[in-house]
Amino acid sequence: MLSTFSLRFEWIKRTLNFRFDAGTSRGVLKTRPVYWIKAFDPQQPERVGWGEAAPLVKLSLDDTPDFELLLEKELSRLQGINFENDAELVLLSLKKIVSPKLPSVRFGLETAILDFLNGGKKRILPNPFFDKNQPIPINGLIWMGDPEFMASQIEEKIDQGFDCIKMKIGAIDFEQELALFKYIRSRFSKNEMTLRVDANGAFSVEEAKIKLAELAKLDIHSIEQPIPAGKIKEMAALCKETPLPIALDEELIGVLEKAELLDSIMPQHIILKPTLLGGILETREWIRLAEERNIGWWMTSALESNIGLNAIAQLASSLNPTIPQGLGTGKLFYNNLDSPLLIESGTISYQSELAWENPS
Known part of the structure; x- marks a missing residue:
């Protein structure tokens, strides 16, 4: 039987600034807000996994005015949930428990948890x-x-x-x-x-x-x-x-x-x-x-x-x-x-x- 683990999550916002006005047919982009997700176990402070939730303006399903509230709520909900110590099972669990209406959040959590699972070295998958x-x-x-x-x-x-x-x-x-x-x-x-x-x-x-x-x-x-x-x-x-x-x-x-x-x-x-x-x-x-x-x-x-x-x-x-x-x-x-x-x-x-x- 596989062992299980649980994590705590936090998020950090950074507003990225373009080097030039980035033009698209949907308008000009000057800044880009992103949200870094930190996955950690207080008992292992040196081991941290990082992911990124970055809904794209006017395109992402989770590009909503209350995104930060939704992100905070989702991360709080996942605190203490037990994940099996296997990358593919982690991915399957997240597909079940994170709504498809939050695609960038799910991807950020996948990345953060897999990074943690692989030792917190920014390695997500064998590649x-x-x-x-x-x-x-x-x-x-x-x-x-x-x-x-x-x-x-x-x-x-x-x-x-x-x-x-x-x-x-x-x-x-x-x-x-x-x-x-x-x-x-x-x-x-x-x-x-x-x-x-x-x-x-x-x-x-x-x-x-x-x-x-x-x-x-x-x-x-x-x-x-x-x-x-x-x-x-x-x-x-x-x-x-x-x-x-x-x-x-x-x-x-x-x-x-x-x-x-x-x-x-x-x-x-x-x-x-x-x-x-x-x-x-x-x-x-x-x-x-x-x-x-x-x-x-x-x-x-x-x-x-x-x-x-x-x-x-x-x-x-x-x-x-x-x-x-x-x-x-x-x-x-x-x-x-x-x-x-x-x-x-x-x-x-x-x-x-x-x-x-x-x-x-």
Whole structure:
């Protein structure tokens, strides 16, 4: 019989400040509040597990005005609950006892408890990223803004050695956005540079086909969420006829019937954000269902601090990804937590010789 353990929980809020105004089709981000969850046993003060609950504004199910009250209530409720001394059983327990309406809280608790279970060393799961310092290829992210700002970001990513670039579109004139892609293609073929597009649901159903046809001429790898989430029939028709592979992103948030959604739409890819989907088990389930249907996938962060980013990178690594992941957000903030995470030459790696800053 497995032994059991119980923990106490506390939370710390940090407001992360962007290095620039981060533009999306849903508005401009200047700050990002995150909540670090501390899991500990007073009898073992040197052993602490850390997780992160970071609901994303206007997207997360738990992006609510009373989030801090909900978080406090949830952590208090879990004080003293006995967990079995096994990582998979911990995950199953949390799926049962933490509401799917609190996806970021569940992910933060998963991470904090697994970190504690593994000795409080920021190791969440067995994975080559942490255990063997194996880098993960990632895409370079180009934020919305005026053409000059976007062009400068493109040059920066190229100089940094990225061979996969993802550009958010929908903020400026579409012809100007096409001109930026044409500029990249004038320098790099599709074999030299992978280009991804994230529309964040910015296209209307009527204009989507026309714009996808234009983008397809530029050998774009894929487009994320071309039309708003919730238009299932329209998205299904678009995925069936598209000249350009489509990846679902916002469409997955809050979905309980995963197989039904995938069968209804049959996208070419799905994008997985554990913070928005409810954590490790939910993300694994999406991947299993996608692979059964020959649907591609990759994982991305949702603007977490380095605590959340570390957990997502380890989860991605444990699942043997074959294409670049969306894990390049650690340098976006002035006041991110110092960590062993290193982004260079189009990869993210875990430099175990570097120390973590103590959350406070």
